Amino acid sequence: MAETETAVDRAALTEFLLRMGDNSLILGHRLSEWCGKSPVLEEDIALANLALDLIGQTQMWLGLAGEVEGKGRSADDFAYLRDASGFRNLLLVERPNGDFGQTLMRQFLFDVWHHEMLSRLVRSSDARVAEIAGKAIKEVAYHLERSADLVVRLGDGTAESHRRMQDALDDCWPYTGEMFIADDHDRAVAAAGIAPDPSDLKDTWEATVTEVLRQATLHKPEHGYAQKGGKRGIHTEHLGFILAEMQFLQRAYPGATW
Amino acid sequence: MSSVSSSPYPDTPEPKEKTKRSEWPLWEIFIRGQHGLNHRHVGSLHAPDAEMAIRNARDVYTRRNEGVSIWAVKSDHIAASSPSEKGPLFEPSNSKVYRHPSFFDIPDEVGHM
Numbered sequence: 001m002a003e004t005e006t007a008v009d010r011a012a013l014t015e016f017l018l019r020m021g022d023n024s025l026i027l028g029h030r031l032s033e034w035c036g037k038s039p040v041l042e043e044d045i046a047l048a049n050l051a052l053d054l055i056g057q058t059q060m061w062l063g064l065a066g067e068v069e070g071k072g073r074s075a076d077d078f079a080y081l082r083d084a085s086g087f088r089n090l091l092l093v094e095r096p097n098g099d100f101g102q103t104l105m106r107q108f109l110f111d112v113w114h115h116e117m118l119s120r121l122v123r124s125s126d127a128r129v130a131e132i133a134g135k136a137i138k139e140v141a142y143h144l145e146r147s148a149d150l151v152v153r154l155g156d157g158t159a160e161s162h163r164r165m166q167d168a169l170d171d172c173w174p175y176t177g178e179m180f181i182a183d184d185h186d187r188a189v190a191a192a193g194i195a196p197d198p199s200d201l202k203d204t205w206e207a208t209v210t211e212v213l214r215q216a217t218l219h220k221p222e223h224g225y226a227q228k229g230g231k232r233g234i235h236t237e238h239l240g241f242i243l244a245e246m247q248f249l250q251r252a253y254p255g256a257t258w
Numbered sequence: 259m260s261s262v263s264s265s266p267y268p269d270t271p272e273p274k275e276k277t278k279r280s281e282w283p284l285w286e287i288f289i290r291g292q293h294g295l296n297h298r299h300v301g302s303l304h305a306p307d308a309e310m311a312i313r314n315a316r317d318v319y320t321r322r323n324e325g326v327s328i329w330a331v332k333s334d335h336i337a338a339s340s341p342s343e344k345g346p347l348f349e350p351s352n353s354k355v356y357r358h359p360s361f362f363d364i365p366d367e368v369g370h371m
Contacts, residue, residue, distance in 0.1 A: 040282070042303050042314040049317050146313060 008192035012185040013126075014069045015088065016195055018078065019231055020117075021061030022089035025079055026239070027110060028054030029246055030097060039100050046146070050107070053139040060132045080250035084239045091230040092175035094239045098168065101154060101161070105168035108147040112208045113179045115144045116201045125193035148212045155216025166218055177226020179205070284333040285311040287318075289325035297329050305330075 031051035038044035062075035092110060097103045118140055121133030154161040180202040182190070190197040213220050229235065249256060282304040288297035300319045305311035311330035320328070339347060351357060 040304065042305065042318060046314065046317040049321060142316075149309075149313075 008194060009188050010068060010070070012188035013192075013194065014065050015185040016189045017061050017065035017068060017129075019088040019090075021058050021065055021075070021078065022087050023093050023110075023114075024054040024061065025058040026087070026089045026242060027093035027107075028052075028058060029242055030093065030095075031103070031107075033097055034103065043100075047103075050143055053143070057132070057136045057139070060135070064128055064132065076250075080247050084235050084243055085233040087230075087233060087235065087239060087243075089230050089239075090175070090178050091227055091236055092172065092178065094230070094236060094242060095172065095175060096238055098171070099164055101164035102168040102171060104147060104150055104154065105165060105172050107143070108151045108212070109172055109176050109209065111140065111144040111147050112205050112212075113176075113201060115140050116204050116208075117196070120196040120201070124195060129194055148208075151212055151218075152216045155213070155218040162217065165216065169213070169218055170221055173221040173223075174225050174227045177224060178228040178230060181226065181228060181231075183231065282306045285315075285330045286333050286336060287311070287315040288329040288331070289315070289319060290327040290329075291325055292323070297327065300324075302333060 028051045031047050031054065034044065034047045035051070036044065038047055058079070059075045062078045065078060066073040066075060090110075092106060095102070095106055115137065118133045118137040122130050122137060124130040124133065151165065155165040156162070180198050182198045186195070186198050189195045210220060283306075284302055285305055285308075286302050287300050289300050290297045303311065303314050303318055305314050308330055312328050315328050315330060319325070
Protein backbone atom coordinates (compact mmCIF):
# COMPACT_ATOMS: atom_id res chain seq x y z
CA MET A 1 0.00 0.00 0.00
CA ALA A 2 2.73 2.40 1.01
CA GLU A 3 4.43 2.10 -2.39
CA THR A 4 1.29 2.99 -4.31
CA GLU A 5 0.72 6.04 -2.19
CA THR A 6 4.19 7.31 -2.76
CA ALA A 7 4.08 6.35 -6.42
CA VAL A 8 1.02 8.47 -7.05
CA ASP A 9 -0.01 11.81 -5.76
CA ARG A 10 -2.41 11.26 -2.90
CA ALA A 11 -4.65 14.04 -4.18
CA ALA A 12 -4.92 12.45 -7.62
CA LEU A 13 -5.90 9.09 -6.16
CA THR A 14 -8.47 10.71 -3.84
CA GLU A 15 -9.87 12.56 -6.83
CA PHE A 16 -10.16 9.35 -8.84
CA LEU A 17 -11.92 7.54 -5.97
CA LEU A 18 -14.37 10.41 -5.51
CA ARG A 19 -15.21 10.25 -9.22
CA MET A 20 -15.98 6.54 -9.01
CA GLY A 21 -17.97 6.94 -5.81
CA ASP A 22 -19.89 10.02 -6.93
CA ASN A 23 -20.95 8.39 -10.21
CA SER A 24 -22.54 5.50 -8.37
CA LEU A 25 -23.95 7.71 -5.61
CA ILE A 26 -25.72 10.16 -7.91
CA LEU A 27 -26.95 7.53 -10.35
CA GLY A 28 -28.07 5.36 -7.43
CA HIS A 29 -30.01 8.27 -5.99
CA ARG A 30 -31.59 9.05 -9.36
CA LEU A 31 -32.75 5.44 -9.70
CA SER A 32 -34.15 5.44 -6.18
CA GLU A 33 -36.46 8.27 -7.26
CA TRP A 34 -38.38 5.67 -9.32
CA CYS A 35 -39.22 3.64 -6.24
CA GLY A 36 -42.97 3.14 -6.14
CA LYS A 37 -43.52 4.87 -9.48
CA SER A 38 -42.15 2.50 -12.12
CA PRO A 39 -44.28 1.37 -15.07
CA VAL A 40 -44.71 -2.13 -13.61
CA LEU A 41 -44.07 -3.76 -10.25
CA GLU A 42 -41.29 -6.02 -11.53
CA GLU A 43 -39.43 -3.05 -13.01
CA ASP A 44 -39.87 -1.11 -9.78
CA ILE A 45 -38.11 -3.82 -7.82
CA ALA A 46 -35.40 -4.19 -10.45
CA LEU A 47 -34.62 -0.45 -10.42
CA ALA A 48 -34.54 -0.40 -6.63
CA ASN A 49 -32.09 -3.32 -6.69
CA LEU A 50 -29.93 -1.43 -9.14
CA ALA A 51 -30.00 1.65 -6.93
CA LEU A 52 -29.01 -0.42 -3.89
CA ASP A 53 -26.13 -2.06 -5.75
CA LEU A 54 -24.81 1.37 -6.70
CA ILE A 55 -25.19 2.83 -3.20
CA GLY A 56 -23.32 -0.20 -1.86
CA GLN A 57 -20.48 0.46 -4.28
CA THR A 58 -20.51 4.12 -3.28
CA GLN A 59 -19.80 3.18 0.32
CA MET A 60 -16.72 1.26 -0.73
CA TRP A 61 -15.34 3.92 -3.09
CA LEU A 62 -15.98 6.89 -0.81
CA GLY A 63 -14.80 4.93 2.23
CA LEU A 64 -11.48 4.32 0.51
CA ALA A 65 -11.36 7.94 -0.67
CA GLY A 66 -11.56 9.05 2.97
CA GLU A 67 -8.81 6.63 3.96
CA VAL A 68 -6.50 7.82 1.18
CA GLU A 69 -7.27 11.48 1.77
CA GLY A 70 -6.28 11.01 5.41
CA LYS A 71 -8.35 13.84 6.88
CA GLY A 72 -10.73 11.60 8.79
CA ARG A 73 -13.71 12.00 6.44
CA SER A 74 -16.09 9.05 6.15
CA ALA A 75 -18.19 7.95 3.17
CA ASP A 76 -21.19 9.60 4.85
CA ASP A 77 -19.29 12.86 5.28
CA PHE A 78 -18.53 12.88 1.57
CA ALA A 79 -22.10 12.06 0.61
CA TYR A 80 -23.93 14.42 2.93
CA LEU A 81 -21.62 17.30 3.67
CA ARG A 82 -20.18 18.39 0.34
CA ASP A 83 -21.70 21.11 -1.81
CA ALA A 84 -22.36 20.62 -5.52
CA SER A 85 -18.95 21.99 -6.48
CA GLY A 86 -17.33 19.24 -4.40
CA PHE A 87 -18.99 16.45 -6.39
CA ARG A 88 -16.97 14.75 -9.11
CA ASN A 89 -19.60 12.70 -10.96
CA LEU A 90 -20.13 12.73 -14.72
CA LEU A 91 -22.89 15.05 -15.91
CA LEU A 92 -24.61 12.06 -17.52
CA VAL A 93 -25.62 10.49 -14.20
CA GLU A 94 -27.31 13.64 -12.89
CA ARG A 95 -29.54 13.93 -15.97
CA PRO A 96 -33.22 13.91 -14.94
CA ASN A 97 -35.04 10.58 -15.03
CA GLY A 98 -37.44 11.76 -17.74
CA ASP A 99 -39.62 8.92 -18.97
CA PHE A 100 -38.68 5.27 -18.49
CA GLY A 101 -36.88 5.30 -21.86
CA GLN A 102 -34.62 8.14 -20.79
CA THR A 103 -33.77 6.45 -17.52
CA LEU A 104 -32.99 3.26 -19.38
CA MET A 105 -30.85 4.87 -22.08
CA ARG A 106 -28.85 6.81 -19.48
CA GLN A 107 -28.35 3.55 -17.60
CA PHE A 108 -27.24 1.63 -20.68
CA LEU A 109 -24.70 4.25 -21.84
CA PHE A 110 -23.29 4.41 -18.30
CA ASP A 111 -23.31 0.62 -17.75
CA VAL A 112 -21.18 -0.01 -20.84
CA TRP A 113 -18.59 2.47 -19.58
CA HIS A 114 -18.85 1.27 -15.98
CA HIS A 115 -18.35 -2.36 -16.91
CA GLU A 116 -15.35 -1.58 -19.12
CA MET A 117 -13.82 0.61 -16.40
CA LEU A 118 -14.25 -2.04 -13.69
CA SER A 119 -12.88 -4.80 -15.90
CA ARG A 120 -9.66 -2.76 -16.09
CA LEU A 121 -9.70 -1.87 -12.39
CA VAL A 122 -9.71 -5.52 -11.28
CA ARG A 123 -6.12 -5.53 -12.52
CA SER A 124 -5.24 -2.29 -10.72
CA SER A 125 -1.79 -1.94 -9.16
CA ASP A 126 -3.57 -0.84 -5.96
CA ALA A 127 -4.94 -3.95 -4.24
CA ARG A 128 -7.71 -2.00 -2.51
CA VAL A 129 -9.00 -0.63 -5.80
CA ALA A 130 -8.81 -4.07 -7.41
CA GLU A 131 -10.78 -5.58 -4.54
CA ILE A 132 -13.64 -3.08 -4.77
CA ALA A 133 -13.75 -3.48 -8.56
CA GLY A 134 -13.87 -7.26 -8.16
CA LYS A 135 -16.99 -6.99 -6.01
CA ALA A 136 -18.68 -4.35 -8.13
CA ILE A 137 -18.11 -5.93 -11.53
CA LYS A 138 -20.37 -8.89 -10.80
CA GLU A 139 -23.26 -6.55 -10.12
CA VAL A 140 -22.47 -4.30 -13.04
CA ALA A 141 -22.26 -7.22 -15.49
CA TYR A 142 -25.91 -7.90 -14.66
CA HIS A 143 -26.84 -4.20 -14.91
CA LEU A 144 -25.39 -4.11 -18.41
CA GLU A 145 -27.02 -7.34 -19.53
CA ARG A 146 -30.37 -6.03 -18.37
CA SER A 147 -30.16 -2.50 -19.74
CA ALA A 148 -28.78 -3.64 -23.13
CA ASP A 149 -31.59 -6.17 -23.44
CA LEU A 150 -34.27 -3.59 -22.63
CA VAL A 151 -32.78 -1.01 -25.00
CA VAL A 152 -33.05 -3.56 -27.83
CA ARG A 153 -36.58 -4.57 -26.86
CA LEU A 154 -37.87 -1.02 -26.65
CA GLY A 155 -35.83 0.40 -29.54
CA ASP A 156 -37.03 -2.41 -31.77
CA GLY A 157 -40.48 -2.41 -30.20
CA THR A 158 -43.54 -0.35 -31.08
CA ALA A 159 -43.45 2.94 -33.00
CA GLU A 160 -43.91 4.82 -29.74
CA SER A 161 -41.25 2.95 -27.78
CA HIS A 162 -38.85 3.41 -30.70
CA ARG A 163 -39.50 7.15 -30.78
CA ARG A 164 -39.00 7.50 -27.04
CA MET A 165 -35.74 5.54 -27.11
CA GLN A 166 -34.42 7.59 -30.03
CA ASP A 167 -35.33 10.83 -28.22
CA ALA A 168 -33.59 9.54 -25.10
CA LEU A 169 -30.48 8.64 -27.08
CA ASP A 170 -30.32 12.06 -28.74
CA ASP A 171 -30.79 13.67 -25.34
CA CYS A 172 -28.09 11.65 -23.53
CA TRP A 173 -25.53 11.57 -26.33
CA PRO A 174 -23.76 14.91 -25.69
CA TYR A 175 -23.14 13.77 -22.10
CA THR A 176 -21.23 10.62 -23.06
CA GLY A 177 -18.05 12.30 -24.33
CA GLU A 178 -17.03 13.37 -20.83
CA MET A 179 -16.41 9.73 -19.88
CA PHE A 180 -13.35 9.60 -22.13
CA ILE A 181 -11.69 12.95 -21.51
CA ALA A 182 -8.56 12.65 -19.38
CA ASP A 183 -7.18 15.39 -17.14
CA ASP A 184 -3.99 15.57 -15.07
CA HIS A 185 -5.43 13.50 -12.22
CA ASP A 186 -6.48 10.76 -14.65
CA ARG A 187 -3.06 10.72 -16.26
CA ALA A 188 -1.36 10.50 -12.85
CA VAL A 189 -3.36 7.46 -11.69
CA ALA A 190 -2.98 5.87 -15.13
CA ALA A 191 0.79 6.32 -15.02
CA ALA A 192 0.85 4.57 -11.63
CA GLY A 193 -1.10 1.64 -13.10
CA ILE A 194 -4.02 2.22 -10.72
CA ALA A 195 -6.64 2.94 -13.36
CA PRO A 196 -6.82 3.07 -17.15
CA ASP A 197 -6.55 6.34 -19.01
CA PRO A 198 -10.21 7.24 -19.71
CA SER A 199 -9.51 7.73 -23.40
CA ASP A 200 -8.45 4.05 -23.65
CA LEU A 201 -12.01 2.96 -22.82
CA LYS A 202 -13.55 4.68 -25.79
CA ASP A 203 -13.04 2.04 -28.50
CA THR A 204 -14.65 -0.85 -26.60
CA TRP A 205 -17.44 1.43 -25.38
CA GLU A 206 -18.12 2.60 -28.91
CA ALA A 207 -18.09 -0.94 -30.29
CA THR A 208 -20.59 -2.28 -27.72
CA VAL A 209 -22.87 0.73 -27.97
CA THR A 210 -22.86 0.64 -31.78
CA GLU A 211 -23.78 -3.04 -31.83
CA VAL A 212 -26.61 -2.73 -29.31
CA LEU A 213 -28.03 0.36 -31.02
CA ARG A 214 -27.91 -1.48 -34.36
CA GLN A 215 -29.95 -4.35 -32.89
CA ALA A 216 -32.29 -1.79 -31.36
CA THR A 217 -32.74 -0.14 -34.79
CA LEU A 218 -31.72 3.18 -33.22
CA HIS A 219 -29.72 5.82 -35.02
CA LYS A 220 -26.45 6.71 -33.31
CA PRO A 221 -25.95 10.49 -33.35
CA GLU A 222 -22.94 11.46 -35.46
CA HIS A 223 -21.79 14.59 -33.70
CA GLY A 224 -19.07 14.34 -31.11
CA TYR A 225 -19.84 17.44 -29.07
CA ALA A 226 -19.25 16.73 -25.38
CA GLN A 227 -20.82 18.52 -22.44
CA LYS A 228 -18.27 18.43 -19.67
CA GLY A 229 -17.39 19.79 -16.26
CA GLY A 230 -18.78 17.25 -13.79
CA LYS A 231 -15.42 15.67 -13.09
CA ARG A 232 -14.09 19.08 -12.05
CA GLY A 233 -17.13 20.01 -9.95
CA ILE A 234 -18.90 22.15 -12.53
CA HIS A 235 -22.40 20.73 -12.66
CA THR A 236 -25.75 21.27 -14.31
CA GLU A 237 -28.53 22.82 -12.25
CA HIS A 238 -30.00 19.35 -11.66
CA LEU A 239 -27.36 18.29 -9.14
CA GLY A 240 -28.41 21.03 -6.69
CA PHE A 241 -31.93 19.61 -6.52
CA ILE A 242 -30.63 16.09 -6.00
CA LEU A 243 -28.42 17.24 -3.12
CA ALA A 244 -31.20 19.31 -1.57
CA GLU A 245 -33.27 16.15 -1.25
CA MET A 246 -30.44 13.77 -0.40
CA GLN A 247 -28.66 15.96 2.15
CA PHE A 248 -31.58 17.75 3.80
CA LEU A 249 -31.72 15.65 6.92
CA GLN A 250 -28.01 15.79 7.74
CA ARG A 251 -27.88 19.50 6.98
CA ALA A 252 -30.92 20.37 9.07
CA TYR A 253 -30.09 18.00 11.93
CA PRO A 254 -26.30 17.53 11.89
CA GLY A 255 -25.23 14.14 13.17
CA ALA A 256 -28.79 12.79 13.32
CA THR A 257 -28.95 8.99 13.38
CA TRP A 258 -31.73 6.44 13.57
CA MET B 259 -72.42 -24.11 -8.91
CA SER B 260 -71.64 -25.16 -12.44
CA SER B 261 -71.80 -21.75 -14.05
CA VAL B 262 -68.45 -20.04 -14.11
CA SER B 263 -68.34 -16.30 -14.54
CA SER B 264 -65.22 -14.93 -16.11
CA SER B 265 -65.72 -11.57 -14.45
CA PRO B 266 -65.04 -10.94 -10.79
CA TYR B 267 -67.89 -8.38 -10.94
CA PRO B 268 -70.74 -10.33 -12.57
CA ASP B 269 -73.20 -7.48 -12.15
CA THR B 270 -71.05 -5.04 -14.05
CA PRO B 271 -71.43 -5.25 -17.81
CA GLU B 272 -68.25 -6.08 -19.69
CA PRO B 273 -66.75 -3.03 -21.40
CA LYS B 274 -67.57 -2.97 -25.12
CA GLU B 275 -64.03 -2.27 -26.25
CA LYS B 276 -61.07 -4.10 -24.89
CA THR B 277 -59.06 -1.97 -22.54
CA LYS B 278 -56.05 -0.52 -24.30
CA ARG B 279 -53.50 -1.37 -21.69
CA SER B 280 -52.80 -5.04 -22.20
CA GLU B 281 -51.36 -6.91 -19.26
CA TRP B 282 -48.31 -9.11 -19.63
CA PRO B 283 -48.98 -12.80 -19.09
CA LEU B 284 -48.60 -14.25 -15.63
CA TRP B 285 -45.75 -16.65 -14.87
CA GLU B 286 -45.24 -19.04 -11.98
CA ILE B 287 -41.72 -19.01 -10.61
CA PHE B 288 -39.90 -22.04 -9.22
CA ILE B 289 -36.52 -21.76 -7.56
CA ARG B 290 -34.04 -24.43 -6.56
CA GLY B 291 -32.35 -23.29 -3.37
CA GLN B 292 -28.73 -23.56 -2.32
CA HIS B 293 -29.18 -26.92 -0.65
CA GLY B 294 -32.43 -28.13 -2.19
CA LEU B 295 -32.76 -30.80 -4.82
CA ASN B 296 -36.17 -29.70 -6.05
CA HIS B 297 -37.41 -26.51 -7.55
CA ARG B 298 -40.03 -25.02 -5.24
CA HIS B 299 -42.82 -22.65 -6.12
CA VAL B 300 -42.03 -19.20 -4.73
CA GLY B 301 -44.66 -16.98 -6.33
CA SER B 302 -45.71 -15.40 -9.59
CA LEU B 303 -45.01 -12.32 -11.65
CA HIS B 304 -45.83 -10.64 -14.96
CA ALA B 305 -43.46 -10.63 -17.93
CA PRO B 306 -43.78 -10.35 -21.72
CA ASP B 307 -41.79 -13.54 -22.41
CA ALA B 308 -39.83 -16.36 -20.77
CA GLU B 309 -36.49 -14.58 -20.84
CA MET B 310 -37.91 -11.53 -19.10
CA ALA B 311 -39.77 -13.74 -16.64
CA ILE B 312 -36.46 -15.25 -15.54
CA ARG B 313 -34.79 -11.84 -15.29
CA ASN B 314 -37.69 -10.47 -13.27
CA ALA B 315 -37.64 -13.55 -11.06
CA ARG B 316 -33.98 -12.90 -10.38
CA ASP B 317 -34.84 -9.40 -9.18
CA VAL B 318 -38.05 -10.21 -7.34
CA TYR B 319 -37.27 -13.57 -5.72
CA THR B 320 -33.51 -14.11 -5.42
CA ARG B 321 -32.34 -10.87 -3.80
CA ARG B 322 -31.03 -12.65 -0.74
CA ASN B 323 -29.06 -15.31 -2.56
CA GLU B 324 -31.87 -17.83 -2.34
CA GLY B 325 -31.35 -19.81 -5.45
CA VAL B 326 -29.10 -21.58 -7.89
CA SER B 327 -31.66 -22.23 -10.62
CA ILE B 328 -34.91 -20.63 -11.79
CA TRP B 329 -37.84 -22.13 -13.70
CA ALA B 330 -40.59 -19.97 -15.17
CA VAL B 331 -43.84 -21.55 -16.33
CA LYS B 332 -46.73 -19.67 -17.88
CA SER B 333 -49.54 -19.82 -15.35
CA ASP B 334 -52.13 -20.88 -17.91
CA HIS B 335 -50.05 -23.99 -18.65
CA ILE B 336 -50.68 -25.25 -15.15
CA ALA B 337 -53.64 -27.60 -14.77
CA ALA B 338 -55.03 -27.51 -11.26
CA SER B 339 -57.45 -29.68 -9.32
CA SER B 340 -60.56 -27.87 -8.26
CA PRO B 341 -60.99 -27.08 -4.55
CA SER B 342 -64.63 -28.25 -4.79
CA GLU B 343 -63.43 -31.76 -5.64
CA LYS B 344 -61.29 -31.92 -2.54
CA GLY B 345 -63.61 -34.44 -0.91
CA PRO B 346 -63.76 -37.06 -3.66
CA LEU B 347 -60.09 -36.67 -4.51
CA PHE B 348 -58.48 -36.85 -1.14
CA GLU B 349 -60.83 -37.99 1.61
CA PRO B 350 -61.06 -41.68 0.66
CA SER B 351 -57.43 -42.15 1.63
CA ASN B 352 -58.16 -40.96 5.18
CA SER B 353 -59.73 -44.28 6.08
CA LYS B 354 -56.99 -46.40 4.56
CA VAL B 355 -54.36 -46.37 7.22
CA TYR B 356 -52.77 -49.48 5.74
CA ARG B 357 -51.44 -47.30 2.92
CA HIS B 358 -48.98 -45.79 5.37
CA PRO B 359 -45.89 -47.93 5.92
CA SER B 360 -46.35 -47.95 9.67
CA PHE B 361 -47.09 -51.65 10.26
CA PHE B 362 -43.59 -52.98 9.91
CA ASP B 363 -41.19 -53.73 12.71
CA ILE B 364 -37.84 -52.40 11.65
CA PRO B 365 -35.01 -54.59 12.97
CA ASP B 366 -32.63 -52.71 15.24
CA GLU B 367 -29.66 -53.56 13.00
CA VAL B 368 -31.13 -51.44 10.22
CA GLY B 369 -30.78 -48.34 12.30
CA HIS B 370 -32.31 -45.04 11.24
CA MET B 371 -34.43 -45.14 8.11
